[in-house]
Amino acid sequence: MIVGKKGKIKKMAENLSESGAGRSLWKDARMRFMQNKAATISLFILLSIVLFSFIGPYFAVWSYEQIDWNAMGSAARVGMPSIESGHFFGTDDLGRDLYSRVIQGTQISLMVGVLGATVAVIVGTLYGATSGYLGGRTDQIMMRIVDILMSIPYMFVLILLLVVFGRSIGMLFIGIGLLSWLDMSRIVRGQTLNLKNKEFIEAARVTGVSDFKIITRHIVPNLLGIVAVYATLLVPGIILAESFISFLGLGVQEPSTSWGALIKEGAGTISYDTEWQLLFPLAFFVVSLFCFYFIGDGLRDALDPKER
Amino acid sequence: MSLLDVKNLKVEFETADGVVSAVNNVNFSIDEGKILAIVGESGSGKSQTVFGMTGLLDHNGKATGSVMFEGEEILNLSNEKLNQIRAEKIAMIFQDPMTSLNPYVRVSEQMTEVLIHHQGLSKSDALKQSISMLDAVRIPDAVNRIRMYPHEFSGGMRQRVMIAMSLLCRPKLLIADEPTTALDVTVQAQIMKLLADLQKDFGMSIILITHDLGVVAGSSDDMLVMYGGEIMEIGKTEDIYSSPTHPYTQGLMSAVPRLNDSEERLTTIPGNPPNMMKAPEGCPFAPRCNYTLDKCNSDSPVLAKVSDNHFRACHVAKEKIS
Amino acid sequence: MINYIIKRIGIAIPTLLILIAVSFYLMHAAPGGPFTSERPLPAQVLANIEAKYGLDQPIWRQMINYLWGVITEFDFGPSYKYHDRTVNEIIGHGFPITLKYGFWSFIVAVGVGIPLGAIAAIRKNTWIDYLAVGVSIGAQVLPNFVMAPLLIIVFTLWLDWLPGGGWNGGAWQYLVMPVIALSTSYMASIARITRSSMLEVLNTNYIRTARSKGLPTKVIFFRHVLKPSLLPVISYLGPAFVGLITGSVLIDIYFSTGGMGYFFVNAAFNRDYSVMMGITIVVGSLTILFSLIADLLYAWIDPKIRY
Numbered sequence: 001m002i003v004g005k006k007g008k009i010k011k012m013a014e015n016l017s018e019s020g021a022g023r024s025l026w027k028d029a030r031m032r033f034m035q036n037k038a039a040t041i042s043l044f045i046l047l048s049i050v051l052f053s054f055i056g057p058y059f060a061v062w063s064y065e066q067i068d069w070n071a072m073g074s075a076a077r078v079g080m081p082s083i084e085s086g087h088f089f090g091t092d093d094l095g096r097d098l099y100s101r102v103i104q105g106t107q108i109s110l111m112v113g114v115l116g117a118t119v120a121v122i123v124g125t126l127y128g129a130t131s132g133y134l135g136g137r138t139d140q141i142m143m144r145i146v147d148i149l150m151s152i153p154y155m156f157v158l159i160l161l162l163v164v165f166g167r168s169i170g171m172l173f174i175g176i177g178l179l180s181w182l183d184m185s186r187i188v189r190g191q192t193l194n195l196k197n198k199e200f201i202e203a204a205r206v207t208g209v210s211d212f213k214i215i216t217r218h219i220v221p222n223l224l225g226i227v228a229v230y231a232t233l234l235v236p237g238i239i240l241a242e243s244f245i246s247f248l249g250l251g252v253q254e255p256s257t258s259w260g261a262l263i264k265e266g267a268g269t270i271s272y273d274t275e276w277q278l279l280f281p282l283a284f285f286v287v288s289l290f291c292f293y294f295i296g297d298g299l300r301d302a303l304d305p306k307e308r
Numbered sequence: 309m310s311l312l313d314v315k316n317l318k319v320e321f322e323t324a325d326g327v328v329s330a331v332n333n334v335n336f337s338i339d340e341g342k343i344l345a346i347v348g349e350s351g352s353g354k355s356q357t358v359f360g361m362t363g364l365l366d367h368n369g370k371a372t373g374s375v376m377f378e379g380e381e382i383l384n385l386s387n388e389k390l391n392q393i394r395a396e397k398i399a400m401i402f403q404d405p406m407t408s409l410n411p412y413v414r415v416s417e418q419m420t421e422v423l424i425h426h427q428g429l430s431k432s433d434a435l436k437q438s439i440s441m442l443d444a445v446r447i448p449d450a451v452n453r454i455r456m457y458p459h460e461f462s463g464g465m466r467q468r469v470m471i472a473m474s475l476l477c478r479p480k481l482l483i484a485d486e487p488t489t490a491l492d493v494t495v496q497a498q499i500m501k502l503l504a505d506l507q508k509d510f511g512m513s514i515i516l517i518t519h520d521l522g523v524v525a526g527s528s529d530d531m532l533v534m535y536g537g538e539i540m541e542i543g544k545t546e547d548i549y550s551s552p553t554h555p556y557t558q559g560l561m562s563a564v565p566r567l568n569d570s571e572e573r574l575t576t577i578p579g580n581p582p583n584m585m586k587a588p589e590g591c592p593f594a595p596r597c598n599y600t601l602d603k604c605n606s607d608s609p610v611l612a613k614v615s616d617n618h619f620r621a622c623h624v625a626k627e628k629i630s
Numbered sequence: 631m632i633n634y635i636i637k638r639i640g641i642a643i644p645t646l647l648i649l650i651a652v653s654f655y656l657m658h659a660a661p662g663g664p665f666t667s668e669r670p671l672p673a674q675v676l677a678n679i680e681a682k683y684g685l686d687q688p689i690w691r692q693m694i695n696y697l698w699g700v701i702t703e704f705d706f707g708p709s710y711k712y713h714d715r716t717v718n719e720i721i722g723h724g725f726p727i728t729l730k731y732g733f734w735s736f737i738v739a740v741g742v743g744i745p746l747g748a749i750a751a752i753r754k755n756t757w758i759d760y761l762a763v764g765v766s767i768g769a770q771v772l773p774n775f776v777m778a779p780l781l782i783i784v785f786t787l788w789l790d791w792l793p794g795g796g797w798n799g800g801a802w803q804y805l806v807m808p809v810i811a812l813s814t815s816y817m818a819s820i821a822r823i824t825r826s827s828m829l830e831v832l833n834t835n836y837i838r839t840a841r842s843k844g845l846p847t848k849v850i851f852f853r854h855v856l857k858p859s860l861l862p863v864i865s866y867l868g869p870a871f872v873g874l875i876t877g878s879v880l881i882d883i884y885f886s887t888g889g890m891g892y893f894f895v896n897a898a899f900n901r902d903y904s905v906m907m908g909i910t911i912v913v914g915s916l917t918i919l920f921s922l923i924a925d926l927l928y929a930w931i932d933p934k935i936r937y
Contacts (some may be wrong), residue, residue, distance in 0.1 A: 146647045151868055151921035155876040156894070156910045157653065163898045163906065164656050229855030240773055242877075247775040248883060248895055260775065267884070270788060271794075276781060289771040363840055366833075367754075394844030402835060404843075410836040412857045412931065421853065422843050457933040473843075594844070 029225070039298020042291035049288055062087025062097030064104045065255035070095070073138040081276055089105050090276040093269050101257050102280050109259040112173045112287070116238035119177025121231045124184025129219050131185065132192025133211065135174055143189065146182050152300055154179040155241070159250055167253055175266050176241050184230055193305040225303040233296035236289045243285065259285040310337035311513050312481060315360035317373040317383075319353070319360040319537075330356040330369075332537040335611075340480070340531070343507065343514045345545065347521060347560065353537035355403075358483050362398060363390045367401045378480070396426050399474035403486035405466035408416045409458040415469055416454045441472040444509075445502060456569075464495035469504065477508065482507075483515045488523060497500045498529055519565045525549060530617075533557045536592025539611060543618030553614050553626040591623070599624040634929055642922050652691045655901040659736045665699065681867040690871055704933045706908035711900045717908035722894050727879050728889035730800050735813035735874055743817040744863060747824025751832065751859075752851075771819030774877040777883045795886040807883045816870045822864055828859040848914070857931050868921035875913050 034040055080224035081090040081098075129143035158175045165171055195201060196219075204214050243260025245251040247267075252258045259281050266278030319331035331353040336383060338344045358556045360371035363385065375383040382393060394400075402408040419441070420434035429437070435454070442450035445468040458466055467487060474482060484503065489495035504527055507514055516528055520547055524531055524545060533541040533556060541554040552558045559577040579596035591597070594604040604623050611619040613625060622629075647767035673730050688693075701707040706717035772780075785807060798804045831837060831853060840854045876885040879891030886892075890909050897905035 143642065148641060148648070151645065151918045153872045153875050153910075153917050154911055155879070155914050156906075157649075157656075159894070159898050160653055160656055160906055160910060161902075163901060164659060169650060226797055230652065236771075244773070244775060244880065248896055249878060250895070263779070267775075269784075270779055270783055275783070278783075282776060286771045286776070293767070293770055333633065362842065365840055391844040394842055396844065400839075400842040402839060404835060406837045407835040408842065410858075412933065415749060419851070421845060421849065425845055425849065455813050459934055470839075 009010075012254055029299075029302040035296050036298040038294045039302075043299070044292035046291040046295065047289060049106065049284065050110065051105050053110065057100065060097065060103070062100055063065025063097065064257070069081050069096045077218060080274075081280075089280045090274070092265055092277055093100060093272075093274070095254075098262075098277065099282055101262060102284060105257045105259050105286055106239065106288075107241060108256060111240035112176070112242045112258070112282045113235040113239040116177040116242070117231050117234040118171040118178065119174060120184055120234055120238070123178065124181030125188050125223060125227055128182065128185035128190075129215050129221045129223065131195055132189035133215050133219055135193075135196070139189070141278055142249075143186070150182050155244070156242075159245065159248075162245070162250055167250065169252060169256070172245070172251060173238075174243060176238050180234065180238060180241070184227075184234065187226060187230055188223055188264040191223055195222055197236040197239060214301075229296060229300045230308065231301055236292040238294075239292075240287075241288065254259060258290060303306055309375070311340045311378065313337040313374075313376040314357075314361065314375075315374040317357060317360060317371065317375065319356045319369060319371045321366070321370045322512065325501065330537050331360060331371075334373075334534075334537075334539055336532055336539070336542060338513050340506075340513055340517060341511055342530065343516055343528040345516045345518060345524040345531040346520060346523055346534060347531055348376065348534035350517055352534045354519075354534055356519065356537075358400070358485060358515060362483070363387070366402075367527070394479045395422050395474070395479065397495065398481045398483065399477070399479040400483045401467070401470045401474050401487050404490045405463055405470050405490050406458075406490065408470060409466060411458050414455060414457055415461075419454070419469075419473050419476065421447070421583065426477050438472070441476055442469070442587060443508070444475075445469075445472040447472070449575060459569070462501065463491050466501055467491060467493075467495075468502065471499075471506070475506065478510060479512060481513045483517070485517045486519070487516070489520070495525070503527070521560055528578065533560070538592055539621060539623075540593065540610075541618075541620040542552050542611070543614070543620075547615065547618050553618075553620045554622050555597045555599050555624065555629055558629060559596075563567060566609075600609070631882050631929070633925060637921055643916050644879055644916055645918050646911075647697075648802045649918075650697060651693065651912055653754050653907050654696065655689070657690055657907055658692075663716045674798050685703045700911065706911070709897075709902055710904050711902040713793055716904050720905055721890065721908055721912055722818050724882075724888065724890035724909075725886055727797060727800070728875075728882070728891065731808045731881065731887065731889070732878055734805060734875055735816075736871070738809055738813040739816040739820055739870065739874070740867075742813075743820030743822050744816075744860070747821035748856075748859070750821065751828035751877055754829065758824075762825060763882065766818035766822040766825075769815045773815055774811045774881050775884070778807070779879070781807045783812055795884070797887045804885075805818055806812070806886050806889070811885075812874060812877045812881050816873060819870065820863055820866065823862050824859060827853065827862040831855050834858075855890055861928060861932060864931070867924040867927075868917070871920045871924075872917045900902060 013034060056089055081088060087097050089102055092101065093097055110220075113280060123268030127142065127146075131139045134142075158179055161175050201214060203219055209217075239259070241256060241281045242251060243263065247262075247264040249264065252261055262281035263278065263285060264274075266281055269277055314334060317331055318329070319427055321328040321330060334353075334357055336344065341523040346357065347550065348354050356365070357367070360369070361367050361383065363371075363383075365371060371383060373383060374381060377398065382390065385393075388415050402419070408554050409415070411462050416435060416438065419438035420429075420431060423429045423434035423437055424431065427434075439450045439454055442454060442487065447465060447468050453461070458469070461469060471487075488499050491499060499525060503514065503516075506512075506622060516524070518524060530543065530546045533544045533548070533554065540556045541548060541552070548557060549561075551553045552561055557575075559575075562575040563577060577596055590603070590605045590607055591609050594600050597604065601623050607623070609621040611621045614620055631755055677686070696707065697708060704718070705720065709717055709720060710717050746762050746765075751761040753759055782794050785792040792807055835852065837854060840850045845853075864894055878889055879894055881887055882889040882891030883895055890913070893905060894909045896902070897909070
């Protein structure tokens with residue numbers, strides 16, 4: 001009897017290794033992702049933008065807070081983009097170098113996006129996995145709470161937070177992150193419900209592994225694919241939120257800047273013939289967001305073939 | 309004259325990876341008041357045959373050939389013309405009663421709309437007739453239950469609703485696409501009995517599509533065995549049952565579990581149905597056949613007469629098949 | 631159904647209370663009271679003012695007073711900054727403006743988004759489908775704060791068709807750009823959701839059944855396809871409404887329309903907590919009420935949701 005069982009297990013192991021021998025899930029996904037032209041090109045462009053934001057400053061003639069007194073107040077005549085003056089992207093209305101400011105804004109917007117998404121991913125994954133794994137009444141209550149939070153206009157609460165606790169980049173990404181985990185938690189919960197009935201979870205439970213350990217060791221690692229997809233889609237959402245707040249003037253503080261703040265400044269001066277003040281930051285913003293969406297779509301197709 | 313006469317029916321699908329041929333040169337006919345069973349594994353083209361006939365193919369599908377119904381060509385008629393035939397003369401029921409009824413619309417509305425549209429009845433008359441049709445398919449308390457939504461019925465009851473709905477206009481031909489596949493075994497028998505009774509009462513013809521030979525045996529006059537989009541064998545049900553002359557039919561027969569059989573293992577046909585993307589030359593069944601000859605892989609066998617009304621498409625001499 | 635409504639309202643009310651409590655505590659967690667300014671007031675004066683506004687009482691007491699005022703008299707108290715105006719007056723001034731362009735934005739988002747998505751689904755892989763898909767992808771990266779300046783460049787600076795801002799009692803010229811800027815991205819999302827859900831519905835077995843019944847295309851579309859296709863759209867309406875309200879803040883700032891958002895941002899700069907709270911509560915009640923309506927609509931269409 002025991003021998004028979006051993007044989008069976010051996011056979012099962014053979015089957016498993018057979019199916020795994022071809023390509024691993026991640027290798028397979030990478031191949032599918034590479035085949036998606038829009039996604040690969042987007043990844044390339046996005047990496048270029050990131051790279052630019054790091055090496056760009058070495059080519060800058062002016063720093064992002066230095067005022068070119070020549071251009072101040074007469075940006076329309078003196079501050080246009082030019083190689084000679086060292087203002088590759090022109091200057092803003094105060095005579096500050098837009099090239100350096102766009103680089104700075106890119107760094108800050110991307111950082112807020114990535115860090116905010118990290119906060120949201122951690123909170124959302126743990127919450128969703130716990131809710132889905134525990135199930136029953138706890139699950140119902142936890143998901144009800146998500147429903148409730150979803151109907152609150154969180155931007156107002158966020159602005160209240162920023163006003164009360166003072167405006168800082170840290171507050172900004174923690175605030176946005178803490179308020180954008182809701183979708184994540186729903187998706188993760190759904191996936192957890194699927195995973196929960198799989199044999200290896202059953203096995204772990206039978207052998208007496210604690211719930212917390214099952215969640216962190218077995219469920220969360222298996223959620224990585226879907227989390228990766230939605231994290232990529234979360235980053236542009238958070239960049240949008242940050243830009244929105246900065247556009248209102250409640251986000252990053254001068255002389256620091258971000259895409260939203262730059263777009264706001266550019267948009268405020270469009271009637272003075274200084275359209276480059278809007279177009280440069282806008283181009284960076286729009287292109288990066290496009291890239292994030294295409295990469296996210298590409299990842300989804302690559303990691304979640306059944307979605308297609 | 310036959311009620312329905314299908315000649316050289318072909319169904320092809322245009323896909324991103326090329327043209328898929330799902331049904332290839334299918335010929336058959338059915339007389340009034342008869343039951344014809346179309347048998348085959350899933351993917352053998354049974355369903356696409358009838359979808360092609362009635363213009364219900366997906367957008368990328370194309371049917372060619374000829375389908376004569378009551379002496380008139382109906383293949384590839386305009387949607388408006390086909391709509392005058394559908395439900396009124398040719399009605400259909402489908403495999404999965406869970407998903408074939410619209411879950412967001414009350415049963416009453418789904419039934420009455422047929423009568424209102426096709427026969428111009430008033431709402432209340434249509435409702436009355438629908439209720440009596442539900443009575444006819446033996447749904448208890450039809451007066452009240454007709455107001456319900458599909459999810460409030462059990463699987464078997466839902467299939468009864470589907471049947472009642474298809475019979476509202478007293479069609480000449482009922483096409484039943486795997487009507488019992490999604491149901492419990494006991495319910496399957498009830499539904500088959502119901503269909504047989506109704507067929508007698510209404511005097512209609514039925515095309516019964518199934519992969520279950522057990523269903524075919526007691527309930528059909530003629531049968532047609534399909535594989536890889538082609539007809540393998542066609543004839544009277546009793547003839548084919550008593551002496552199957554095609555290796556595939558034989559394989560199907562021996563794969564039916566029998567209670568009185570002393571042998572423990574259930575025979576299966578090795579291999580899988582063919583990939584229709586690259587339809588094999590020659591006989592589609594050749595790769596899985598026990599009797600394969602050289603020419604099976606190169607020449608497609610044509611239907612040849614075995615006896616009256618019994619035809620088969622096979623290169624192997626029928627005496628060799630036992 | 632009635633049970634469901636009661637249950638759903640039973641969730642809405644605590645949600646609102648939580649929102650109020652959280653914003654109230656946040657407000658009081660702020661360093662410095664509303665009357666701390668650069669030139670410190672004499673201690674006696676400060677104490678008198680605080681007593682006048684009830685700020686000398688324990689915080690829970692203050693909150694209950696506040697809540698009581700809101701519930702019984704719809705009274706949000708005085709503005710801490712503009713001592714001659716109450717929060718009610720400020721909301722009363724801004725709310726109708728927000729409501730007007732918000733309403734039209736919602737109508738445009740739904741009224742254009744759904745037909746666009748539906749046509750794209752029915753005419754899949756034709757130019758109109760590609761157009762709809764293109765628009766909805768493009769609009770994802772054109773949020774209101776990008777749309778607004780672009781619209782001004784085109785319609786005010788280049789074409790000189792529309793005024794670049796202001797309200798003027800809500801005359802249509804002043805309404806067009808705020809509505810377009812606010813609604814575009816939601817219109818695009820609704821079109822995308824409608825398209826994909828309708829494509830799914832068109833592929834279901836029950837639509838094949840409907841076709842096999844010989845029903846006219848119109849009947850199939852309106853009775854069998856439309857309702858289930860709209861369910862995902864309805865679930866999206868709640869979040870979309872929250873987004874519209876949030877976006878209105880930006881519209882008020884950029885187009886100087888003078889809605890609630892204008893007062894909210896001003897209050898944020900001035901640390902005028904009572905105005906911020908009042909507006910947050912009004913807006914929160916609106917979105918909670920709206921998501922309640924959307925849920926009931928969903929339950930009305932989907933028979934499986936009736937508890």
